[in-house]
Amino acid sequence: MSQGATPEGAGSASLTTVEAYQKAILSAINPLAPVSLELADAEGCVLAEDVTAAVALPSFDNSSMDGYAVRAADVAGASQESPATLRVTGEIAAGDIGAYRLAPGTVIRILTGAQVPVGADAVVPVEWTDGGSDEVAIYRPADAGNAIRHVGGDATEGETLLTAGTRLRPMHIAVAASAGRKAVSVRPRPRVVVLSTGDELTEPGTPLVPGRIWDSNSYMIAAAAREAGAVAFRRSGVPDDPSGVLPALEEQLARADVLVTTGGVSMGGEHDVVKAALRELGTVTFMKVAMQPGMPQGFGVIGGDGAGGKGGAGGGKKVPLFTLPGNPVSAYVSFQLFVRPAIAALQGADDLSLPAAAATLTSPVRSPSGRRSYLRAVLDGASVTPLSGQQSHQIASLGRANALIIVPEWETQLPAGETVDVLVLP
Ligand code: AMP
Ligand code: MG
Numbered sequence: 462m463s464q465g466a467t468p469e470g471a472g473s474a475s476l477t478t479v480e481a482y483q484k485a486i487l488s489a490i491n492p493l494a495p496v497s498l499e500l501a502d503a504e505g506c507v508l509a510e511d512v513t514a515a516v517a518l519p520s521f522d523n524s525s526m527d528g529y530a531v532r533a534a535d536v537a538g539a540s541q542e543s544p545a546t547l548r549v550t551g552e553i554a555a556g557d558i559g560a561y562r563l564a565p566g567t568v569i570r571i572l573t574g575a576q577v578p579v580g581a582d583a584v585v586p587v588e589w590t591d592g593g594s595d596e597v598a599i600y601r602p603a604d605a606g607n608a609i610r611h612v613g614g615d616a617t618e619g620e621t622l623l624t625a626g627t628r629l630r631p632m633h634i635a636v637a638a639s640a641g642r643k644a645v646s647v648r649p650r651p652r653v654v655v656l657s658t659g660d661e662l663t664e665p666g667t668p669l670v671p672g673r674i675w676d677s678n679s680y681m682i683a684a685a686a687r688e689a690g691a692v693a694f695r696r697s698g699v700p701d702d703p704s705g706v707l708p709a710l711e712e713q714l715a716r717a718d719v720l721v722t723t724g725g726v727s728m729g730g731e732h733d734v735v736k737a738a739l740r741e742l743g744t745v746t747f748m749k750v751a752m753q754p755g756m757p758q759g760f761g762v763i764g765g766d767g768a769g770g771k772g773g774a775g776g777g778k779k780v781p782l783f784t785l786p787g788n789p790v791s792a793y794v795s796f797q798l799f800v801r802p803a804i805a806a807l808q809g810a811d812d813l814s815l816p817a818a819a820a821t822l823t824s825p826v827r828s829p830s831g832r833r834s835y836l837r838a839v840l841d842g843a844s845v846t847p848l849s850g851q852q853s854h855q856i857a858s859l860g861r862a863n864a865l866i867i868v869p870e871w872e873t874q875l876p877a878g879e880t881v882d883v884l885v886l887p
Pocket of ligand 2: 658659660701724725732787
């Protein structure tokens with residue numbers, strides 16, 4: 462679709478289904494090139510290589526307890542009544558790289574994580590002894606191998622520990638570090654630039670005059686992009702001036718892997734400046750998606766040779782562009798359904814669709830025929846309650862929602878007690 466192709470079902474009058482639109486978007490997105498990032502910067506990125514164990518883990522036999530390194534044979538007959546009393550010849554702490562050898566009939570005090578000395582085949586936990594320092598009384602026998610973590614007991618040398626495609630979470634960072642990796646090859650967090658358009662927009666924190674509103678979309682979409690693992694930048698209040706829209710977008714190309722605009726794409730003619738400006742490019746497709754909220758959508762590319770970019774600002778790269786509707790709830794739902802999965806696709810992943818669940822309606826809902834409704838709701842266990850205030854500008858109810866009820870295209874009302882699909886909001 463990136464080159465002006467039209468997704469299935471997007472005729473002049475017909476509506477595109479949510480799935481067809483999602484599919485068209487994903488098929489037009491190319492994953493970002495892998496980069497090498499140090500571990501401290503790699504969390505949230507998606508591995509572009511397998512990570513293998515550089516050495517066996519652990520790489521040396523070591524103690525899993527504080528206690529005494531012994532020969533199992535020397536403590537074989539030990540009991541409470543008749544302890545094995547042995548001379549303590551030294552101590553090995555974690556990190557000690559000395560070469561120790563245990564003489565028969567003696568013990569060496571050993572701490573958790575310390576190398577087991579040559580000649581020892583078991584560790585007796587301190588709890589089984591009198592804790593002596595020159596001599597120790599051991600009250601229980603220990604089998605060979607007791608309290609020893611053997612070489613390779615966690616992973617063998619060369620074993621694959623993490624596979625390409627893994628989104629790096631803290632445990633994966635730990636695995637990579639334990640495998641000795643300083644850096645890993647990853648697809649980085651995509652950079653999302655959000656531009657809100659509209660002459661009515663005023664920055665929060667500045668006084669409001671009648672006719673103006675505070676810009677919420679740019680903050681919301683940037684926050685949603687960050688929540689989805691992206692790096693987000695904000696460019697607020699692009700004026701409703703058709704000649705200013707393309708330059709404002711071009712200005713952002715260099716730092717963007719995705720551009721997201723809000724506003725300026727409905728049916729209002731010359732005031733819909735985003736649509737007017739991008740239509741000329743021919744690389745962005747505008748359509749109506751069979752959903753509520755969020756019917757007017759646009760997706761395509763900008764930059765590269767020719768279209769937008771003006772041969773420089775973006776380094777000639779083509780950047781995917783979403784034009785989201787201006788009403789805040791429409792913009793929010795559109796982001797979650799279309800931009801969020803695209804952020805994953807830029808990382809070569811497909812793990813960012815909202816989790817779905819089934820729940821029982823606690824009160825009836827209505828929905829327009831032929832469009833799929835996404836109704837703000839509160840999901841509580843297996844019950845879901847639609848919120849009042851379902852119009853697209855009603856941000857207050859969005860702030861109370863933790864889920865969206867899906868009402869299929871062919872339903873116009875559903876009674877309380879019905880089982881519905883819901884999307885759980887992140
Ligand atoms: P538009 O799509 O530009 O026609 O805008 C539709 C509605 O959304 C209008 O009521 C706008 O004032 C409102 N809107 C547009 N952009 C924003 C924004 N950034 N923050 C809050 N509301 C907005
Ligand atoms: Mg507008």
